[in-house]
Amino acid sequence: MDTIFTHKTVLLNATVNALVARDFNAKEEWVHLPVPSAKVDGVFVDGTFGRGGHSRYLLSHLSESAKLFVFDKDPLAIQEAQRLQQQDQRVHIIHDGFSTMQEALKEHGIEKVQGILLDLGISSPQIDDASRGFSFMKEGPLDMRMDTTRGITAQEWLETADINEIKEVIKNYGEERFAFQIAKAIENRRKSSPLRTTLELAELVSATVRTREKGQHPATRTFQAIRIYLNEELEELSRTLASILNLLAPEGRMAIISFHSLEDRLVKQFIAKAVNPAAAISRHLPLRESEMPQALLKSFGKIVATKQEVEENPRSRSAVLRVAERTEVEQ
Ligand SMILES: C[S@@+](CC[C@H](N)C(=O)[O-])C[C@H]1O[C@@H](n2cnc3c(N)ncnc32)[C@H](O)[C@@H]1O
The missing domain is CATH 1.10.150.170 (Putative methyltransferase TM0872, insert domain)
Known part of the structure; x- marks a missing residue:
């Protein structure tokens, strides 16, 4: 039985704002502003559906013709996504690792998206359900598979x-x-x-x-x-980061929430490299300014949960959200 286990979504407002709000430049704006009421069009991806906390809130800010592709490895998360899909036809479900997103979207005829969200790691229902084997506090079989x-x-x-x-x-x-x-x-x-x-x-x-x-x-x-x-968590993340630059349309945004330093380091280094690809080029190469590679991403920085959120939801204690926007520069 899954129904008794619930998941409290972390950094909900800031994450959805980061994906849909326009005309902001500074971190302070997307963190604190309410999500705008105007509905946004386009294709969005929630790579880690879980119990759909982010997806539901995101959908409430998307237009009638928008699409939301949701991924999860966990069959119980997929069941929850199916319940949501029955009420909302904009939801498209893929039971697979999010690293398959580029090929999976291609099969649906989609080459570019307006927003990608990853809320990494495991959900509270996965930890709380002893039969999944994730918790060292509860007796259960040593399973630990998300899928x-x-x-x-x-x-x-x-x-x-x-x-x-x-x-x-x-x-x-x-x-x-x-x-x-x-x-x-x-x-x-x-x-x-x-x-x-x-x-x-x-x-x-x-x-x-x-x-x-x-x-x-x-x-x-x-x-x-x-x-x-x-669960090949770091490989999944690395493979996905490699495809994000191809997938995001110009001005498309990525919002990634990490829960430990190994993940966050990968995300941070990926964004830094895409923001300043010229840094990887040797200073000794005789390149003119116009020949230097241009920024593929614009970073909106990182945030962590407020003290109040941590009190209300201790799981948010180690969450780090990084946000970046795709520029028009071709890869
Ligand atoms: C932190 S929870 C997401 C919670 C969700 N944002 C919410 O508000 O309900 C992470 C979810 O992502 C799934 N997950 C983690 N890594 C994944 C991967 N590489 N591919 C697909 N799903 C993954 C887990 O099974 C879990 O359900």
């Missing part, structure tokens, strides 16, 4: 992966100092009996990692790492 219809579970991976690979994943995707010790403990444990549940893994990590960061469960980083790896 439960394909791919291998965390249990299968922990049983079969090379121990060096497990160490590298925990180190790189969890930025965990004790990755080696944790991987070793997993190796020892699986010689006697397989790790089957979330609490078994959480307890194993707690027993191995003595040092704790203030207020953080010792297994936080390990769970984050396995989840990022199994």
